[in-house]
Amino acid sequence: MKTIAFLLTIAVGILLLMASLDLPNWGSPESPASKHLSTHYIEKSIEETSVPNLVTSVLADYRGYDTMFETVVIFCAGITVLIVLRFTHGEKDKSTKPRPSRQDGDIILQTAARLLVPVMQLFALYVIAHGHHSPGGGFQGGVILGASFILLAISYDLKAVFKRFKKNSVLVLCSTGVLIYVGIGFTCLLLGRNFLAYAAWARFLGITEVEAHSRGMLGVEIGVAITVMAIMFSLYADIASGGDLDEGL
Amino acid sequence: MNEFIAFIIAKYNYWAALILMLIGLYGMLSKNNLLKKVIGMSIFQSAIILFYLSTGVKKGATIPIIEHGHGSAEHMVINAAHYANPLPHVLMLTAIVVGVGTLGVALAVIQKIYQTHGTIEEDEILESIER
Numbered sequence: 545m546k547t548i549a550f551l552l553t554i555a556v557g558i559l560l561l562m563a564s565l566d567l568p569n570w571g572s573p574e575s576p577a578s579k580h581l582s583t584h585y586i587e588k589s590i591e592e593t594s595v596p597n598l599v600t601s602v603l604a605d606y607r608g609y610d611t612m613f614e615t616v617v618i619f620c621a622g623i624t625v626l627i628v629l630r631f632t633h634g635e636k637d638k639s640t641k642p643r644p645s646r647q648d649g650d651i652i653l654q655t656a657a658r659l660l661v662p663v664m665q666l667f668a669l670y671v672i673a674h675g676h677h678s679p680g681g682g683f684q685g686g687v688i689l690g691a692s693f694i695l696l697a698i699s700y701d702l703k704a705v706f707k708r709f710k711k712n713s714v715l716v717l718c719s720t721g722v723l724i725y726v727g728i729g730f731t732c733l734l735l736g737r738n739f740l741a742y743a744a745w746a747r748f749l750g751i752t753e754v755e756a757h758s759r760g761m762l763g764v765e766i767g768v769a770i771t772v773m774a775i776m777f778s779l780y781a782d783i784a785s786g787g788d789l790d791e792g793l
Numbered sequence: 794m795n796e797f798i799a800f801i802i803a804k805y806n807y808w809a810a811l812i813l814m815l816i817g818l819y820g821m822l823s824k825n826n827l828l829k830k831v832i833g834m835s836i837f838q839s840a841i842i843l844f845y846l847s848t849g850v851k852k853g854a855t856i857p858i859i860e861h862g863h864g865s866a867e868h869m870v871i872n873a874a875h876y877a878n879p880l881p882h883v884l885m886l887t888a889i890v891v892g893v894g895t896l897g898v899a900l901a902v903i904q905k906i907y908q909t910h911g912t913i914e915e916d917e918i919l920e921s922i923e924r
Contacts, residue, residue: 545823546823549819549822549823550819550823552822553815553818553819553822554815556815556818557811557815560811560814561808561811564804564807564808564811565804567804567807567848568848569803569804570803570804570805570806570807570847570850571850571851571852572852575848575851577848577849577878577880577881578849578851578873578878581880582873582878582879582880583873585879585880586857586871586873586876586879587871587873589859590859590871596858596859596860597857597858597859598857598858598859598876598879599857599858599879599882599883599886602879602880602883603883603886607883610887611887614887614890614891617890617891617894618890618893618894620894621893621894621895621897621898622894622897624898624901625897625898625901628898628901628902628905629901629904629905677858678858679856679858683886683890772890779897782901783897783900783901783904
């Protein structure tokens with residue numbers, strides 16, 4: 545079985561190698577990926593959306609519809625893990641190894657975590673808010689926020705984190721994020737333009753259309769960050785405790 | 794011989810991604826333990842992401858954030874060849890997020906399999922199902 549797998553892998557490798565001979569050289573300016581639409585995004589992003597970070601402006605404005613469904617994908621992944629682990633519990637449990645018992649917390653780990661977590665959360669909020677001018681944005685900041693809760697859960701106990709972040713709030717928060725995103729798109733529809741056409745907010749808020757793009761992007765990124773944070777923590781909590789949510793790792 | 798070496802150096806980013814892809818593919822095909830298969834899948838995903846990112850590189854270009862972009866930037870002349878291509882970065886952000894979701898669901902399903910069958914080795918699970 546292993547030799548068949550090895551030969552198959554080598555065969556696929558030779559095929560892909562022969563295909564890669566036709567691809568453009570690394571860093572070549574004639575590469576077709578860097579022509580056509582990409583030059584439009586680079587040259588027109590500031591005058592159409594006033595956001596210098598090209599990746600954020602393409603992600604949240606030009607391809608905002610795509611990002612909305614990406615948020616829905618991560619929401620569905622969290623809900624799936626919830627359903628698989630929490631609601632199908634109670635059938636016969638054949639796992640052979642007992643869960644390892646939790647030891648008392650290590651003081652160095654707990655002190656370090658207590659010092660790090662507020663700084664991490666502040667940094668995550670900075671990454672979300674400054675995503676228009678420096679590398680960052682909704683997904684990146686949301687992951688750092690979720691990681692701060694996971695750090696608390698690893699160094700203290702899962703129960704300690706659930707005292708601060710109730711089990712129900714996790715579910716409410718992840719749906720709130722998606723609601724914010726779709727809600728912003730829907731209000732653009734109500735104000736007379738297309739779905740997710742942020743320029744519809746310009747007359748309502750009294751700013752220019754270009755600035756409305758920038759504010760709409762910020763709102764959308766906040767929604768994404770809330771969902772990603774809730775789902776990151778919910779994934780960890782469900783998988784680490786096998787659905788019980790009483791004992792962690 | 795010289796131009797063969799120059800040929801390899803000109804495209805070595807594709808070959809590095811290819812080697813990672815083959816490692817991930819071999820892991821997915823040949824390992825018996827379910828968790829090792831999932832790790833192979835994760836390596837494969839990382840290889841694809843690196844492959845796409847490497848196609849967006851331009852020689853001598855800087856990161857895709859417009860310099861001095863604050864304030865009144867309407868009258869700047871922006872040269873497209875000066876900035877790296879932002880499109881592969883955007884598409885790979887989506888790919889990374891989807892990869893995290895897939896990994897989470899895969900780990901949850903492996904836990905469920907362990908609770909039902911008592912093992913995560915593929916051949917033992919097959920025996921346990923046939924019994």
